[in-house]
Amino acid sequence: MEGNIFEKILGHDSLFVDRRAFDHAFEPSTLPHRDHEVEALVRNLVDALNGHIPSNMLLYGVPGSGKTVVTRFVLGQLLDKGEEMGQRVETYEINCRVVDTKYRVFQTIATQLARRGDTPIPFTGWPTDRVLDALIERMDGAGGVHIIVLDEIDNLVARAGDGLLYNLTSLNTSLRNSRCCIIGISNDLHFTQQLDPRVSSRLSQEDIVFHPYGAPEISDILLERVSTGLREDVLGPGVLELCSALAAQEHGDARRALDLLRISVQKAEQRSQKSVDPRHVRMAQSQLEYDQVTPVLKTLPLHQKLLLFSIRLNEENGLRNISTGETYRTYSEACMKIRVEPLTPRRISSLLNELDTLGLIMARNVSKGRGGRSKQVNSAIPKAVDAITTMSESEPLIAEAALGRYNLQGLL
């Protein structure tokens, strides 16, 4: 091979000017279509600058609707203003998917407040009350207003219960020289139903709902990134519109739109093309669907895999809308081939519901005259994914079940 192997790619004219504009962590300087949400946060948090306690808040909205980015933006500006005015404001952003116990939440905040000479709080080992006492002491030592953001808060409550929220929303009764306010962020609209009513009324003093973006709104968000991230005239006709439309279908997810556009540009680059056209977007969409569904397929438990295998096998043989009875027959046949005891039809019915919840199948009830009802199932796996092969790769028994003939209804 001639020359250095990186040379060819390095010398390549990239279609990107700044790829970071498409990173998930990128912090845009403007947030199109989130004026109301920004304003609602500002109206509440301005109290921190006036020496009052802002209300606790809950922010809701589907994934990719801008909850995290809007909160960061507003808190960043609040910190700047506080500094300018000489008002002490502290903010903490806790991702509850990562920091998911009461102890760790207290420890993380207290550690951020540590001053020279403070005893370091270990990751585990202290009684939780001691960590809470240290936190209160440090908050009072710092003074001012402390704003604690609990992002993806539903994870924490699902794992550790609402005791932490009880403690945090009562902090103001223990603090003498400082004040605190809690902002919870969730994409589960029913999140407060899991909470003790006393906790939920204290936490959701003010709620903001982030509505899903529509296609034109997503286009505006993308346009901002295109102007900083891409070379001029890289996008062919219809590309932006297609990315926006596909992401709008996907519950109005701006993250999805940014990913789609970034991957579309990469697809064009990989093919040494000078501009992006809608075919690249379609390729990007297939890749995203593939990346989304493959890990789920691979980690399904054996009987779920067998069930999905049975549905896909029928479909590959031209049979759609198959009944649960039919699915069960194929499933039992597959179990026999691999010498595994089939589960009862009742269990299978609940496994079908789980596959439905995971979005891998679509099950619908149909009436069969005289008040009888039955369920029909279809797979909902994107075309780009070969489900049986994917499942076989992670489970040899599926590969074994796929061998040989089956007595499928339509083929009898």
Ligand SMILES: Nc1ncnc2c1ncn2[C@@H]1O[C@H](COP(=O)(O)OP(=O)(O)OP(=O)(O)O)[C@@H](O)[C@H]1O
């Ligand atoms: N109005 C907007 N303007 C610019 N970029 C936006 C806007 N809304 C969302 N984004 C971008 O879309 C992506 C997703 O936004 P964000 O992370 O804030 O969503 P989220 O509502 O917190 O989602 P999740 O519930 O999954 O955490 C981020 O890259 C963010 O920068």
Ligand SMILES: [Mg+2]
């Ligand atoms: Mg978020």
